[in-house]
Structures are given as C-alpha cells and as structure tokens.
Amino acid sequence: MRKKNPTPTMKDVALEAGVALGTVSKVINGLPVGEAYRLRVEDAVKKLDYHVNSYAQGLKASKTYTAALLIPNTSNPFFAKLVHYINTALLKRRYRMLLCTTDYDSRMEQEYITITKQNKVDGIIGLTYNPNLHLEETIPFVSIDRSIGPHIPCVASDNFAGGQMAAEKLADLGCKNVAFLRVGSSLDSEPNKRKAGFENGCLARDLILTEKILHDGEPISEFEDFFRKHLSDGKLKFDGLFCVTDYIAYEVIKMLGKMDIRVPEDVQVIGFDGVQAFGSGDYFCSTIVQPVSDIAEMCVELLLQESMSTKPPLVCLPVTYAYGGTTKE
C-alpha cells in the first residue's frame, strides 16, 4: 500500500489477478483464454476500475483513434448540428473528434492541416471553402458539400431534388410568380444544384421565375433593393420566394416585414437547411430539411471504411419538406 497508483495499468491488473501481463491483454481484447483466468482478470478489472489507455493502444497500433472535423464555425445552426452528429457517430465507434473551426479563413484552414499533422489524426472530414486546399495524399479525407478531388468521397444532400421540391411546393400552394434568391461563393459546390433543381421544377410547373444572385462582395441588403424594384403600388410582384439557405430566408423575412409585406399572406417563403431556432422544435421558416444525422453517419462510415476501392465518389442523401409558418400550410 505504499504508492497508491492514481490510474491503474494492465500491470496492476495482472498483479491483482495473479496472472501475466499478456493474459490480461488477451482478456481485454476478447482473445481466447482459460475460463478461470478470465474470471480472475475480470474481477481484478472491476475491483481496480481499470480502463485501457487508448493512447498507449494507439501508439502500438500507429493509430490515434482521432478524426478531425474541419468546419467554418459552430455558430451557424446547421454546422452546429453537423458537429453534434459527427461527434456522436465517431464516439459510437470509439473515435475522438478534433474540432477545427476555420471561420471561412483559408489561412486557418491550412493552419489546421498542420495541427492535424501534429495530432496524427487518422482521418479528416472537411466542410471547407478553400478552393486550393493542399492536403496530404496519405490521410483519408471525406468532403461535405464539395467535390475536392478524384479519389475523395463527397457527401451532400440531394440538393437538386431539394430545389425541385421547393418549386413544386410553391406551385402546390398556389404560387405563379416566384423568385430564387442566392448569395454565393463562386466556388462550385453541391448546394449550387439547388438552383438547377428549382429552375427545373419551375419549368415543369409553369412558374414564372426571376433570379437574384449576390456575388462574393455584395451585402445582403442588396435583396431589399431587388424587392423595391419589383414593387408596384405597394404590392410585390412575386407570390413565392425560394431562398438558398434558411439564413437568407431569415434576413429576407426581416426585410419584408420592414416593407409591410406579409408572410405568408402576400408572399410565401421557403428556405433550405431545416434550421431550428435554439435547436428546439420549430423551424425558422418553411424549409427543405437536410438529413444532417444521415450525412454525419455517412461521412464517418466512409472515413473509417478500410477498403479504398468501395468508396463512392459522391453520395446524395434525400431531403424533406417541413412547414415553418412562412407558407400557407
């Protein structure tokens, strides 16, 4: 009883159980071992409240059981949700998540690649906007929403179908004259397909379509000017709006409020993402919901999958529509 070991090791367990070190290891890893020995070891484990040191384990295996998640921030509710589900999916597989919030900053994204090296992560899941991110060939990478390279799988929502769905929903709800509102990084990423899908849907349902696309530098207030341009004696020309994200929808709805245009009476609004205020039950707006938890699962699954051969280049997951008070239903 001289030195009370703060956290017991396999050696302590072996000593306690009166068996050899190797035997303990086998029991821990579920390898075949004599019944009597196993019981004694298990007792000792319980008695000492022993837990394997997964870092030492990793050292042996040349793995760290850690995956990095590269993401702009945790403030955007969509990202926050992604963080949550990816973390959970990793933990379930006894992996740790190294959270790297880049703040849309390319410099930071590169910096994190370094941290990633220092931490010897086993893989990286990245939602990144850096057009020319230089990443290690050797380390597994799964991209969200953006195709990054020939052998790097990309996971995204079915953005095209989502755009289409928005058009159909607006048509079903009686809209005739709709607008598509988007603020876009010029990078081509999967979410860009929302536009194509929406156009396609409008065509199919004979909706008149106007588009307003803000480019990198332009302030979001440009949308207000856009609306004013399409106003005739106080009434907006459009009866439906499809905003490329819930965030845009949120800003747009505020603008409409200031202009005394009622939502959904005068104009119906559909967003994209499925963001909930405070993570609680209700949506900010009627919206196309991304299957965040499925996206997370898929990313982790692909990342940890051993065989490179079976990794598909692009996985699109189905979206759903949800009512959030900004449409007539």
Added chain:
Amino acid sequence: MRKKNPTPTMKDVALEAGVALGTVSKVINGLPVGEAYRLRVEDAVKKLDYHVNSYAQGLKASKTYTAALLIPNTSNPFFAKLVHYINTALLKRRYRMLLCTTDYDSRMEQEYITITKQNKVDGIIGLTYNPNLHLEETIPFVSIDRSIGPHIPCVASDNFAGGQMAAEKLADLGCKNVAFLRVGSSLDSEPNKRKAGFENGCLARDLILTEKILHDGEPISEFEDFFRKHLSDGKLKFDGLFCVTDYIAYEVIKMLGKMDIRVPEDVQVIGFDGVQAFGSGDYFCSTIVQPVSDIAEMCVELLLQESMSTKPPLVCLPVTYAYGGTTKE
C-alpha cells in the same frame, strides 16, 4: 529508399541529421544544445516535415493533453459559442477538446464520465444539470454556472448585475410596470441570481414587478395564459418584460405577435445571453450579453492552472447590454 516511412519519427530525424536521438529531443524541447547540432536537426526536421507525436509524448508524461467539455448540446446558440471558444482556448495551449454532449440526460452525463476515464482526460469543464453527479476526486474539474462542490471552481457571468442592468434599462426606457419571466430547473445555479438582481433593480427604480415562474414540467405556453390574465381591453398591463434567456424571449415575442401586441411599441422585451441569429451580427432581441469568450478563457485557465491553492471558488464575469430591436432604442 526502401520503405518510405509514412510519418517520420525522431529516430528518422536523428538519422537524417546524423546525431543521437536524445539530441533531437532536446532541440525539439528547446533545451540547450550545440549551435551546429541544432541547425542540422532543424534542417532535418524541415526536410522530413517532422511533427512530434503528442500521444507518445503524453504516454511519457502521463498526460493526454485532452480536456473534456460536458455540455447539454451544441444546438443552443449559447452553448455553440461556448464550444467554439473553449475549443479555441484549449487548442491555443496545445490541448485537445473531447466534446461530450449530454442532452440534459443524467444517464448520459454519467456515461460520459466513463468515456472520460477511458480517454484519460487531464481535466473536465462541465456545464451540467445533474444534481448528484459523481465525479472523480482526482481529476481537475471546472464548472460553468453551477457551484458543484467545495473545491471545484465555478465560472459564470455576473448574473446578479445582469438582472439589475435589465431593470435599470427598462426604467430608463420609460417602463413602469414590468414582469419577470423564467422557466427554471429547480436546481440552484448561478443564473438564478438574475431574478434577485432584477428584483433589486426594480426596487431601486420603483418599478411594479410581477413574476411568472414555470416549473420543471410546465409547457412554455403557460406564458400565453399568463399574458391573457393580465390583459384589459386588448392592452397588456405590462410595458416591460425581462426574460431569463433569449430563448424565452424568442418564444414570448412570438406569442405577443399572435396576440397583436406590438414589440417594442406596446411592450419592451429584454432577454439574457446575447444570442445572435445564425451567429451573425444581430441579436434576436435586446439582451444582456454574456461574455462567452471570457468565460471560456477563464475556464481553461483555471483548469490548466497547476496550483490548486490559488483557484478561486467562484468567478463572475461582467455582462453588457445590447440593443436588439425589442426595446425603444
């Protein structure tokens, strides 16, 4: 050039530089070493793009350079912000964060304590609602918003001052008759002081005060009944509301909208937390802003501080008021 080592080790560097292993270690750790040797080692490090394996380092030092963050979720924007800043503060000190989202579930909180053991974290930062959380005596713990035990530091906003500030602000803006709205876990935690501070402020400024406190089971819609009870010919008796969180404020404002009571014309509303929609510039409502980044820094500082003796039992950080459209200013 036979086997191309995927990630170089100290040994490789030593070989490359033609020096002994120990020498490399010293250079890496900034210990004194001959100038010529140092240069050769540094060259080799650059050439091989060597990074220390912090897990092996940890194995020697019996540290993991990992701290766990126990928090209900990342969906609530206030928590999301906390996650972001704590992660950043840890990373700055070359620590990793193990994110443990408990979903307000006591069972999960305990489960994570186990994961925490398996992962041999060096410390825990916890924002937890488990009244009788059983935690290891041996591992450093810093609590957010709740005093948990005699030797466990607690970090929080100055909630009392925040409550006071809300009362003063409402008084300054012309309110005479105000209400305090709270939904409360019965647990006594620092945020409860918001009530005391507000009462204090109302007294000082001669405001008539009504309180409505929802208990654990009651649905938030109870507030709507409360309002209807204090309605006389369509006008609300109150001209100011202090909601204990921005979330409550958000829900309350929606209710008021349905009742055709205008904010801030008919009634002004102040929340608490300083939550921003989508993490962008503007606040959901006029609010008392918690200094999230300071809280995060303080937690990490206290956690990693060696000397137990100098750890204060409770640290309260100053709050500020921010306009968010739901007050007359």
Added chain:
DNA sequence: TTGTATGCGTTATCAT
C-alpha cells in the same frame, strides 16, 4: 493455453 520479451515514439537519467 500461458507467460516472456520486444517495440511503438518520447523523455529523462546517466555515463561519456
């Protein structure tokens, strides 16, 4: 089947 010895990447103690 069980036990022993070696090595994973580092650091620290010791001779040199």
Added chain:
DNA sequence: ATGATAACGCATACAA
C-alpha cells in the same frame, strides 16, 4: 555538451 539506455502502457510474436 552529447549519446546510450530505460521506462511510459499496451499488443503480439514467440517460447515455454
């Protein structure tokens, strides 16, 4: 000042 060596906790190939 520099270099060899042991030890950290664990897994495993090999010997008993």
